[in-house]
């Protein structure tokens with residue numbers, strides 16, 4: 001009888017898992033002087049069913065507002081802090097103490113992103129990223145949080161030297177010494193690599209070879225045949241190239257988290273509300289299915305960005321990536337967002353799953369004794 005109950009519970013769990021969509025993440029950038037206060041922003045995430053957030057620095061007001069929210073958080077170490085955290089173990093320990101341990105009882109940290117788009121060709125900080133990651137990891141380990149909170153870094157697509165055709169994807173010669181030891185660290189610690197990927201910028205830099213439907217997931221036919229893979233959109237082709245490039249530096253099975261992706265609504269070529277709405281809508285549907293190189297492997301995704309940011313630059317385009325205007329009005333009709341907000345927040349789903357899981361294990365345990 002107990003056996004039968006356990007069986008039913010497991011079936012129930014399977015069904016719940018299969019039908020629930022991935023919790024959606026949205027980046028909360030703050031290069032603006034007109035954004036709502038942190039607690040209102042956290043409420044906006046909740047009312048729209050956005051279950052994950054990425055922030056770029058350990059802003060104490062946001063961390064405070066996130067307490068008890070169940071929103072899962074990617075928190076950044078600012079590029080400017082990387083060198084001191086790398087060179088000084090107590091500064092790493094202080095960072096973790098003040099920004100993680102102080103909140104870890106009621107804020108759900110998911111990843112610490114040590115740096116954002118650190119460029120090995122330009123940034124002095126690139127020499128220190130790995131060491132800073134190691135120091136933060138060591139501090140987390142001494143609090144036994146290293147399996148719960150993963151340490152990574154967010155790369156930009158420019159690190160690829162070659163991306164077409166995808167099967168020839170590789171990191172550029174100057175990126176290889178930077179990324180190779182980082183990939184080894186991620187493999188060793190079972191952490192994903194974070195990648196910021198904008199098909200928008202690929203499209204505007206080469207709109208003769210790339211057409212708009214290919215960038216917006218609306219192409220009706222296969223555009224690239226590459227070995228056994230057929231690509232109908234630029235996103236899949238880009239991920240194909242990233243996976244091949246990772247394979248060449250020891251990360252053939254490394255998970256990629258899409259830590260930023262978006263489309264601007266104004267300020268440049270093809271930057272319209274209509275195109276942006278199409279992109280976000282299709283991206284959200286698409287990442288749930290995975291890509292040809294890794295089918296049925298959903299990609300954890302953080303849309304860029306929550307708000308239009310009026311202090312970003314240098315180009316006008318950078319100021320129009322928000323899903324919301326600073327007055328909290330949503331700019332797009334994204335059905336995936338509405339769907340998740342009407343069917344309850346994804347975080348409550350996560351909670352149910354955890355409770356069911358522990359219930360199953362208790363039943364199994366009872367049965368065993």
Ligand SMILES: *[C@@H]1O[C@H](CO)[C@@H](O)[C@H](O)[C@H]1NC(C)=O
Pocket residue numbers: 088089090091094
């Ligand atoms: C290392 O970091 C600690 C804590 O932030 C600081 O007090 C100390 O002065 C730093 N040491 C050096 C050599 O920079």
